[in-house]
Amino acid sequence: MGKVLGVLGGMGPAATVAFLARVQALTPAEGDDDHIRMLIDLNPQVPHRHTRAVEAGETLGRMAASLRDAGAEILCMPCNTAHAHADAIRAAGLPFIDIIAETTRAAKADGARRIGVLATPGGEALYATALEASGCEIVRLEGEDRAAFMEAVFAVKRGDVGEGPRGVMRRLAAALVARGSQGVIGGCTEVPLLLGPDDVAVPFTDSAEVLAARCVTLCG
Amino acid sequence: MGKVLGVLGGMGPAATVAFLARVQALTPAEGDDDHIRMLIDLNPQVPHRHTRAVEAGETLGRMAASLRDAGAEILCMPCNTAHAHADAIRAAGLPFIDIIAETTRAAKADGARRIGVLATPGGEALYATALEASGCEIVRLEGEDRAAFMEAVFAVKRGDVGEGPRGVMRRLAAALVARGSQGVIGGCTEVPLLLGPDDVAVPFTDSAEVLAARCVTLCG
Numbered sequence: 001m002g003k004v005l006g007v008l009g010g011m012g013p014a015a016t017v018a019f020l021a022r023v024q025a026l027t028p029a030e031g032d033d034d035h036i037r038m039l040i041d042l043n044p045q046v047p048h049r050h051t052r053a054v055e056a057g058e059t060l061g062r063m064a065a066s067l068r069d070a071g072a073e074i075l076c077m078p079c080n081t082a083h084a085h086a087d088a089i090r091a092a093g094l095p096f097i098d099i100i101a102e103t104t105r106a107a108k109a110d111g112a113r114r115i116g117v118l119a120t121p122g123g124e125a126l127y128a129t130a131l132e133a134s135g136c137e138i139v140r141l142e143g144e145d146r147a148a149f150m151e152a153v154f155a156v157k158r159g160d161v162g163e164g165p166r167g168v169m170r171r172l173a174a175a176l177v178a179r180g181s182q183g184v185i186g187g188c189t190e191v192p193l194l195l196g197p198d199d200v201a202v203p204f205t206d207s208a209e210v211l212a213a214r215c216v217t218l219c220g
Numbered sequence: 221m222g223k224v225l226g227v228l229g230g231m232g233p234a235a236t237v238a239f240l241a242r243v244q245a246l247t248p249a250e251g252d253d254d255h256i257r258m259l260i261d262l263n264p265q266v267p268h269r270h271t272r273a274v275e276a277g278e279t280l281g282r283m284a285a286s287l288r289d290a291g292a293e294i295l296c297m298p299c300n301t302a303h304a305h306a307d308a309i310r311a312a313g314l315p316f317i318d319i320i321a322e323t324t325r326a327a328k329a330d331g332a333r334r335i336g337v338l339a340t341p342g343g344e345a346l347y348a349t350a351l352e353a354s355g356c357e358i359v360r361l362e363g364e365d366r367a368a369f370m371e372a373v374f375a376v377k378r379g380d381v382g383e384g385p386r387g388v389m390r391r392l393a394a395a396l397v398a399r400g401s402q403g404v405i406g407g408c409t410e411v412p413l414l415l416g417p418d419d420v421a422v423p424f425t426d427s428a429e430v431l432a433a434r435c436v437t438l439c440g
Contacts, residue, residue, distance in 0.1 A: 013255040017241045020262070024233050024379075031377050035233040035264035041290075042240070044255035070261075070286050157251050159244075 003219040005036055006072025008063050008089065010043040011079035012157045015189035015208065017042075019078035022212035027220055036219045039072045049082050050122055057088040064092035076215055078189045080123035080207055097218065099211045103185055104130040107205040112183035114139060116176025118149060118169070118195075119187030127187050139181045145172055156190040169194040177201050223439040225256055226292025228283050228309065230263040231299035232377045235409035235428065237262075239298035242432035247440055256439045259292045269302050270342055277308040284312035296435055298409045300343035300427055317438065319431045323405055324350040327425040332403035334359060336396025338369060338389070338415075339407030347407050359401045365392055376410040389414040397421050 005023075009016030020038065029035050041063045047055040060082065064075055075089060076097040083100050090096050104127065107115050116139040117127045128138045141149055148168055155165035173184050173195060186192055186206040197204045225243075229236030240258065249255050261283045267275040280302065284295055295309060296317040303320050310316050324347065327335050336359040337347045344360060351358045361369055368388055375385040393404050393415060406412055406426040417424045 010252065010255070010257065012252045013244050013249075014241075017237060017244065020240070021234075021237045024237065029233075029377075029379065031374065032230065032232045032264040035230070037230065037265055038260070038262040040258070040260040040262060042258040042260060044252040045257055066290050070290050154251065157249075159249065 002036055003073040004071050005038045005215055005219045006067035006075045006094070007038055007040040008060060008067070008075065008077040009040050011046055011082050012190060013042060013044050014156060014193060016078055018193055019189060019208050019212060022208060023215055026212050026216045036216065039067050039070050041067060046082070049084060056082070057085040060085045061088035061091055064089040064094070068092045068094050074218055076211055078208055078211055080126065080187050080189065081120045083126055084122055097211060097214050099207050100126045100130050102214050103187065103205055103207040103210045104134055106210045107183050107185050108134060108136055110203055112203065113137060114180050114182050116181030116184040117187045118172060118176070118184065118191050120150065120153065123187045127185060139176050139179050141172060141175065145175055148172060152194060153188060153190045156193050161193045166194045170199045173200045222256055223293040224291050225258045225435055225439045226287035226295045226314070227258055227260040228280060228287070228295065228297040229260050231266055231302050232410060233262060233264050234376060234379070234413060236298055238413055239409060239428050239432060242428060243435055246432050246436045256436065259287050259290050261287060266302070269304060276302070277305040280305045281308035281311055284309040284314070288312045288314050294438055296431055298428055298431055300346065300407050300409065301340045303346055304342055317431060317434050319427050320346045320350050322434050323407065323425055323427040323430045324354055326430045327403050327405050328354060328356055330423055332423065333357060334400055334402050336401030336404040337407045338392060338404065338411050340370065340373065343407045347405060359396050359399050361392060361395065365395055368392060372414060373408060373410045376413050381413050386414045390419045393420045
């Protein structure tokens with residue numbers, strides 16, 4: 001019997017649903033019973049993770065405790081940016097699968113040491129710390145590309161996963177490669193709704209995929 | 221501020237994720253905040269709804285109470301067959317959106333009175349009661365088509381939504397139309413993963429779509 005996975009979700013809503021589908025796709029299953037039980041708090045009203053950081057941490061801590069009380073045994077959160085509040089979640093006392101740590105480990109597994117990151121400013125800061133601590137160098141989006149990235153993410157949040165934002169995301173990945181990235185991290189769970197491995201000229205590490213795979217390993 | 225929607229899910233897992241995506245697709249949203257908060261118990265280990273009916277009812281009752289305790293204000297369950305246990309869910313004391321009642325109402329809205337049903341035997345029995353109580357006649361799958369339907373549903377549960385089971389589901393819908401159905405109900409939440417309105421020669425009422433739309437109306 002596997003473990004019950006608690007999911008702190010809703011940041012954003014479509015990314016969470018795509019993550020749940022990914023967990024199921026990665027689970028070897030012949031029928032319903034073989035799938036992982038998941039308790040999901042899909043909460044699109046978590047206060048803004050930067051501008052209202054204190055309230056965001058309090059909300060995420062309450063969500064984690066509530067998932068624990070409902071029976072979750074392992075926690076995860078398919079949102080990179082919100083991992084700034086990982087300590088508030090860990091306070092619930094359950095194992096918490098850290099998307100930043102898992103993705104960093106996966107991205108450097110094939111030898112890349114100069115790694116581009118597609119992430120929000122908050123997510124990028126977390127990856128900068130993790131990559132540098134593990135002997136890697138981060139390549140960041142520069143100038144107007146930073147705003148273009150956020151516009152593409154907000155397009156997903158509005159429900160637009162069409163060719164417009166897809167083209168932007170391909171261009172941003174190419175810009176990171178042009179500046180010497182040996183690998184690119186999709187460090188925001190909206191990214192894989194716009195970009196796949198075939199769109200990037202170097203190995204692409206999708207944080208949502210890495211997290212889903214780790215959840216299946218630990219809970220399946 | 222909308223209401224928190226509690227979702228009793230996992231029956232099956234892929235159908236639940238498709239349902240969540242449907243709720244989001246039907247929600248008018250410019251950003252995360254506009255989406256509905258959902259607490260989801262995606263439990264693929266609910267005991268079999270027929271062969272272990274007593275345990276299934278107890279499990280669903282516990283899931284409903286737990287969602288209520290976690291903050292859900294309205295409950296729904298994107299599984300037609302499991303509505304045999306609706307009373308156990310209603311015992312939690314929250315409003316419960318009944319997929320059978322809502323879908324029956326939607327299917328007869330455009331005047332159809334002889335209505336074909338694509339459902340498991342348990343779901344079909346619920347629709348027979350609901351349709352007959354509202355002055356409609358049910359058209360059931362017959363003979364080997366009944367087993368073929370279940371095989372297509374189990375294909376979805378194995379992760380196969382390919383042309384094989386899709387072709388079967390189109391053929392079954394056509395069989396119901398050939399026997400005089402003026403409308404067809406997709407009375408199993410796996411059906412829309414294989415069949416769309418364009419595949420059916422008469423109006424097609426997808427129970428997952430009807431339930432999602434009702435959830436958005438009541439919780440948005």
